[in-house]
Amino acid sequence: MLQGKTIVLGVTGGIAAYKAAALCSALVQRGADVRVILSSSALQFIQPLTFQALSRNHVMIDTFEEKDPTVISHIDLADQADLIVVAPATANFLGKAALGLGDDMLSTTLLATRAPVMVCPAMNVHMYQHPAVQHNMELLRARGVQFVEPGEGFLACGYVGKGRMAEPEEIVDTIIKHFTLKQDLVGKKLVITAGATREAVDPVRFFTNRSTGKMGYALAEAASRRGAKVILVSGKSTSLPIPPGVEWMPIESADDMYQAVVSQAHDADMIIKAAAVADYRPAVVHEHKLKKKEGNLVIEFERTTDILRYLGEHKLPTQVLVGFAAETENLEENAMRKVISKNLDFIVANNVALEGAGFGTDTNIVSLYDKNGLIKTLPQLAKREVADCILDEAILRSEEKVQCMPKL
Ligand code: CTP
Numbered sequence: 001m002l003q004g005k006t007i008v009l010g011v012t013g014g015i016a017a018y019k020a021a022a023l024c025s026a027l028v029q030r031g032a033d034v035r036v037i038l039s040s041s042a043l044q045f046i047q048p049l050t051f052q053a054l055s056r057n058h059v060m061i062d063t064f065e066e067k068d069p070t071v072i073s074h075i076d077l078a079d080q081a082d083l084i085v086v087a088p089a090t091a092n093f094l095g096k097a098a099l100g101l102g103d104d105m106l107s108t109t110l111l112a113t114r115a116p117v118m119v120c121p122a123m124n125v126h127m128y129q130h131p132a133v134q135h136n137m138e139l140l141r142a143r144g145v146q147f148v149e150p151g152e153g154f155l156a157c158g159y160v161g162k163g164r165m166a167e168p169e170e171i172v173d174t175i176i177k178h179f180t181l182k183q184d185l186v187g188k189k190l191v192i193t194a195g196a197t198r199e200a201v202d203p204v205r206f207f208t209n210r211s212t213g214k215m216g217y218a219l220a221e222a223a224s225r226r227g228a229k230v231i232l233v234s235g236k237s238t239s240l241p242i243p244p245g246v247e248w249m250p251i252e253s254a255d256d257m258y259q260a261v262v263s264q265a266h267d268a269d270m271i272i273k274a275a276a277v278a279d280y281r282p283a284v285v286h287e288h289k290l291k292k293k294e295g296n297l298v299i300e301f302e303r304t305t306d307i308l309r310y311l312g313e314h315k316l317p318t319q320v321l322v323g324f325a326a327e328t329e330n331l332e333e334n335a336m337r338k339v340i341s342k343n344l345d346f347i348v349a350n351n352v353a354l355e356g357a358g359f360g361t362d363t364n365i366v367s368l369y370d371k372n373g374l375i376k377t378l379p380q381l382a383k384r385e386v387a388d389c390i391l392d393e394a395i396l397r398s399e400e401k402v403q404c405m406p407k408l
Contacts, residue, residue: 001176003031008081008115010106011051013041015156016088016122016165021046023087023168024054030172035077036060037106039093063105074105078112083178086110087148088122088165091133097145098136114244116178116225120148120171125161142214142362143241144221144384148174184395186227191261191268192220193275193307195238197254201299202286209276210359213238215324215383216274220246222387231268233260234275254278254304261307270320270394273308274348276359280304312343318401320394325349326358335369345397346370348390356380368393 007027011020027034036051037060048059058067066073086093086106093106097119102108110117119140127133128150137147148166155163166174194216198206213234220232221243230246242248249260254277265271280301290297308323315321323344325335328351335349350366352358357365357380364386368375378389 001030002027002179005031005082005179006033006035006080007175008035008037008077008084008109008113009051009055010037010039010084010086010089010093010109011042011046012039012086012088012090012093012106013044014088014090014122014165015045017042017045019165019168020087021050021054023085023171024051026168026172027175028055030176033057035080037077037109039104039106041090041092060105063108074108075112078109078115081109081113081115083116083118083175084110084113085118085120085171085175087120087171089119091121091123091127091130094119094121094133094136094140098139116144116146116244118146118148118171118174118178120165121150121163122165123150123163124155124157125159125163128161128163138362141382144243146174146178181225183227185223185391188228188269188398189231189264189267190220190223190228191231191233191264191271192216192223193257193261193273193277194220194232194234196235196276197257197278198235198237198252199254199278199281199304200252200285201282202288202290204289207278207280207282208237209278211276211326212360213240213275214360214362215364215386216272217243218383218387219272219274219390222384222391226391231264233257233264254281254307258305258307258310261311265311265314265319266316268319269398270322271311272322272390272394273311274324276324276326277307278304279306306342308344309342315343318398318405320345320397320401322390322394323347326352328353331367332369332374335367336371336373339369339371344370346375346393348386 011017034055051059096107102111148171151164152162195213196208196211198208200206217240220230224230224245232246233249236250251257251260283300283302321344325338325347327334331349335347339347346368348366350357356363363380364383365380367377
């Protein structure tokens with residue numbers, strides 16, 4: 001089941017390190033090539049020889065060991081990995097990973113990899129509940145790290161509660177699920193826009209909005225995971241990491257976005273415009289910094305091109321075009337108006353005034369509308385789950401269009 005997969009198993013210093021040996025063995029038995037990295041604290045609990053014997057691979061501990069002069073080992077491992085699993089992951093590891101520190105073999109490999117990362121925390125229940133640990137996990141989750149939640153029960157420290165590492169069989173099941181996910185976008189090209197645009201006034205100032213790009217990045221990640229070729233057009237202001245396998249076209253202004261999207265639209269199977277594009281830009285961009293003067297400053301704005309409207313007017317027969325509507329009132333009415341006027345297949349509408357929805361949050365509450373009205377309302381979900389629902393609907397629409405094409 002895991003034949004041909006290279007799995008880097010990071011083991012950090014907790015008592016659950018003994019369970020990592022069973023995990024390593026189970027992965028090897030299912031055909032995976034397992035490369036183990038031990039942190040220096042893990043060595044207090046378990047010996048490298050255990051993992052060497054189970055994995056039949058050299059175990060990595062020291063970043064500077066560099067046994068093979070033809071490669072830099074943490075970069076090489078990072079590149080070879082199809083998946084990195086950290087089990088057990090201590091509170092210290094989570095803190096380091098959230099901060100992006102690179103002070104040992106595991107942390108540098110994690111920084112260097114483009115592979116998906118799965119983390120299996122294990123610690124005392126109070127440590128697990130600590131706001132700092134929870135915050136670090138939130139940060140990592142937002143960067144696309146997948147968590148295998150710890151179980152509840154008797155902990156080695158004597159407490160009973162949540163914190164014991166998930167059992168190796170559960171972790172193996174999650175890993176197998178990860179590799180056998182839906183691949184229903186293979187051969188499809190998706191153009192996805194995300195985040196805010198910036199409209200310059202002068203060399204040091206610009207107008208922008210509150211969009212962080214989380215929804216668009218979640219869509220790009222999900223589409224790439226499902227096998228699509230993904231072109232992500234997003235602002236340089238978005239600080240999120242580019243999801244693995246995704247091609248990034250950095251832009252700044254609405255006009256940059258227009259140029260980038262139009263250059264990619266002619267052969268795109270789906271275009272999803274999650275970006276919050278400026279509707280207006282300063283009519284004049286000053287060459288030098290505007291100096292303050294007595295009295296008020298008046299800036300004249302002119303309209304930007306409505307990219308989505310342009311795409312709707314030039315839509316290919318089998319192309320699926322999806323828009324977003326961020327509203328604070330009259331959600332349905334506004335969403336329907338945009339679907340029809342911009343010739344969209346459907347629109348993802350959310351009330352950005354609701355808690356747990358809109359800009360900057362990790363969750364969203366959206367409803368999908370097409371020209372006939374409401375398609376579905378989704379409950380509050382993680383943005384990556386919302387992304388999968390949007391892609392499911394887009395795939396359905398795409399299949400309908402292909403079926404309706406005259407057969408030659
Ligand atoms: N959009 C676009 N080009 C623009 C402006 C918006 O492609 N210049 C896209 C957005 O990416 C989004 C959708 O259009 O998918 C949003 O629709 P829009 O009518 O622009 O919504 P608002 O900007 O919220 O405008 P309104 O004032 O009409 O609510």
